[in-house]
Amino acid sequence: MTEVRLASVADADAVARLLHDFNTEFDTESPGPTVLARRLRTLLAETTTFAVLGGDGPDGIALVSLRTNVWFGGPVALLDELYVAAGLRGRGIGGEMIRLVAEECAGRGVELLEVNVDEGDVDALRFYGRHDFELIQPETGERAFYLSRILGPRSADGR
């Protein structure tokens, strides 16, 4: 049985390291573990962010943000990141982390848990399907895409 637990502010460095490893492994830009740890010391002290750690290392991280939404009386949750260190996958750490994420969300009055998944990431789509996430949205009977626009100084059109 994999040990999973809710992260505290004291875990900010471990959470930052795992998130940085995540982005490094997938060639995604990262502000680095120091900046991430500083932000996490603030975020993990607030009620709108929580993280779940998995394994002894710890070896896995799930990061969740909560926000208000007019359609629900309670908050809506987005699973921002889910990562298990290379070499430790396929042991159920991710599934145990999702279980605790869902339990923690329900305890905070969350009725809707969301995640965005790359179209080509077949393993992740299968994983979330096994853990009761719907790709076909119940209200529309179809899939939905995630679109994004960069604003401000990084905006492509200079605005």
Added chain:
Amino acid sequence: MTEVRLASVADADAVARLLHDFNTEFDTESPGPTVLARRLRTLLAETTTFAVLGGDGPDGIALVSLRTNVWFGGPVALLDELYVAAGLRGRGIGGEMIRLVAEECAGRGVELLEVNVDEGDVDALRFYGRHDFELIQPETGERAFYLSRILGPRSADGR
């Protein structure tokens, strides 16, 4: 030139009516204008939600929620809803609302504005493309899906 403006708490009833009309038009469940207006009187007074109204009726609504995110120094914004009353579309109200949404987000330090769009909603996908939203995510070079899971009393597996 379409008049667009930021909604205040005093606009809660108008925002609620437009959101309710939105869901009614598209056969989606709504808690009704009274409940929505009550929630909006709270939400619009907070810094994590804002709404933009368009037209004289007003005839259009854009609803945006802001949340913290470990990858950014400032908040990340999600365009929760965008609606223009039937019969008043194609006049640029939506585009003007998006322009003010982006301006308002940038003023609040937002670098990333997100929206989820149904796969079959070709008009919406084209609209957001025209307004600088990316369907192909810059970091991965591919599309991303939005997945969701209902928790708590409404959960399919009874948890």
